[in-house]
Amino acid sequence: MLPTPAHVRAVYTGSDLAAAGAAVAAGAPVSSSEVVPGAGLLDIAQAGTILMDCSTIDPASAGTLSAAARERGLRALDAPVSGGVTGAAAGTLTFMLGGSPDDAAAVDPLLASMGKARLHCGDLPGSGQAAKLCNNMLLAVTMVGAAEAMKLGAHLGLDSARLAGVLNVSTGRSWSTDTYNPAPGALANENLPANRDYAGGFANVLMNKDLGLALSAARREDVATPISDLAGRIYATLAEDPAYRGLDFGSVYKWLGSQKRADCSAAEAQEKKVSC
The missing domain is CATH 3.40.50.720 (NAD(P)-binding Rossmann-like Domain)
Structure with a gap:
């Protein structure tokens, strides 16, 4: 490999x-x-x-x-x-x-x-690779989504383990919530990267590589991937950051803690379609 x-x-x-x-x-x-x-x-x-x-x-x-x-x-x-x-x-x-x-x-x-x-x-030949790229593109999206949900829950006062318990018997369940949850303490498994300060696991630099291959394939095939494109920008940022590039890709949860919600666009604010 x-x-x-x-x-x-x-x-x-x-x-x-x-x-x-x-x-x-x-x-x-x-x-x-x-x-x-x-x-x-x-x-x-x-x-x-x-x-x-x-x-x-x-x-x-x-x-x-x-x-x-x-x-x-x-x-x-x-x-x-x-x-x-x-x-x-x-x-x-x-x-x-x-x-x-x-x-x-x-x-x-x-x-x-x-x-x-x-x-x-x-x-x-290459069919296995095609399937893997589709899988990892989806994985990147679900990990970012899981991290956002767990981070929002923490800010709303929810215990991470209890929130994970709800998600994992509800429609939001995914591998990124029930097996590889990115929030520390959400799952009891002490070997999970999230419970070891994101040491080991699948590094951000590798997720960035895999997601880049998938998005390149989407561009060649003219397939629209707006959500995956955004995940790609996030993982490219993590892969370029010396503090994050070697950490497990679940560390996007940690990274979100250093970010602030973007302001509404000028057009949205003018039309009052979205409230910040």
Whole structure:
């Protein structure tokens, strides 16, 4: 599992990993339509080997690498995961597979030892990545929403654990409220990042990367994502802040505590459509 498409290409093709990292740091595009020959897995793996990548990258890069593998007599699957650090520790990850159904069946016994769900998302290479990007885009939105609701409740005098108890038997329930609640003390699990000052978990810089991939795909496909765009701006801010970039993405709850409600727009104030 590698952090960016550039790193995955470096492992597959043997291209310069340091150069790939520098390119990403410099803001170079994260996807690519070319594979540079080298001494990577594509060149040293035996024919018939299944190459399975559990990183979260863009679907186009996954498709390019899969095509390069097939040209060399290899088989390839994209198999990004969901469940986070807690899911990995408990062996309850979800794997999202893209590629041949036969190849997905062949690796299922291995994946079963790590994940409770192994879902074949489509025969098209990159299908697993597409599903993962959609999942993480929704996750970012629900986490920001959960953080806002929990923060408002705290300001209204509600105990976080009691509010979480209400949400989790009501229509506002989500994974971000019942399993990974961002408010300290909302859930009793001492291993949750929110109960450890947001140490560990899924870092803001990684959520920003995943959400950026999803929003880039939405722009290419001309799909409107206004709420996700806003979440993207929030996580870009957290990823750029040295105090937050390494913290778990639930730390958006903490960050909200340093923010003030924006003033109404001039037009809204004039028309008196919204009261601040």
